[in-house]
Amino acid sequence: MEHIETVKELIACYKKLPGIGTKTAERLAYATLRLSKIDRDAFQAALFDLDSKVKLCPRCGTFFEDRCPICSDPKRNKQLLLVVSDSKDILAIERTNTYNGLYFTLNGNLSPLKNKTAKDIGIDELKKRVETEQIQEVILALPTSLEGETTALYITNILKDLHDVKVSRLAYGIPIGTNLEYLDEMTISQSLKGRVVISGENK
Ligand SMILES: [Zn+2]
Incomplete structure (x- = not known):
């Protein structure tokens, strides 16, 4: 039937x-x-x-009703910018209570297969934001997949030419191919604390 x-x-x-x-x-x-x-x-x-x-914050990609709880929080460290490729990951990081900087959400990761270019995922906007807001450290919290790694490498290269910006990434220990949303808070928290600088350390 x-x-x-x-x-x-x-x-x-x-x-x-x-x-x-x-x-x-x-x-x-x-x-x-x-x-x-x-x-x-x-x-x-x-x-x-x-x-x-519900509105989507154009600056960081968080959902909110009145105003973005992250971008409007005066206690946040405005020189730290953590980059995710999915806004769900912001929630995973916020739950660890170990990060107090700002966020930037890319529209996915670079992917030749899915025809996703740097422009498509918003790398130009990211670069502009790092420049105009004088960000001191960019923390890449991208997936440990091939696409995530490619995106991280691309961003590191783009940001190399900018002012004294340090680029770091979450520490390894996150299983390859895992999305942040599936990890427990302790694992994310540890990989955030033990993040590795990949460019700009000695500037
Ligand atoms: Zn926001």
């Missing part, structure tokens, strides 16, 4: 989420259908609020 049209649409929506295949999407769609009216209203309201209330 085929799903009715409405359920089919809901299944298609759930399948857009990461890690959700057809079977799970079907289960979620029917579970949603069976929710009480109150619960389903709450569901609807939450989805609606995502659109009407």
Whole structure:
């Protein structure tokens, strides 16, 4: 038997989420259908609020409602800039409570296969920000995949020509190919503390 049209649409929506295949999407769609009216209203309201209330900080890539909690925090060290390639990683780093600088989110990593160039992922904006805000240290917290490594190398080269900027990266010990969001706070915290300078140390 085929799903009715409405359920089919809901299944298609759930399948857009990461890690959700057809079977799970079907289960979620029917579970949603069976929710009480109150619960389903709450569901609807939450989805609606995502659109009407949530904004993406153009400076760091964090989601916020009133104002960016990171960029608007006067206690942050404004000379430290940590670069991630996915804004979810900011949350992972914030949870460690060991970093108090600012952030920059790239739009993914460099990838010849996916046709993603330096321009596409926002490296020009990163360079401009490092220059105009007189950033002293750029910490690269990119994935340990080939694409992440390529991006880190590219950024290091671009920033070499700038003022006295130090470029560092998270310490190894993070398993190859792992995204920050899957790591525990202790591991991230340690790799942040033990970060390795890759350029500009003796300037
Ligand atoms: Zn921000």
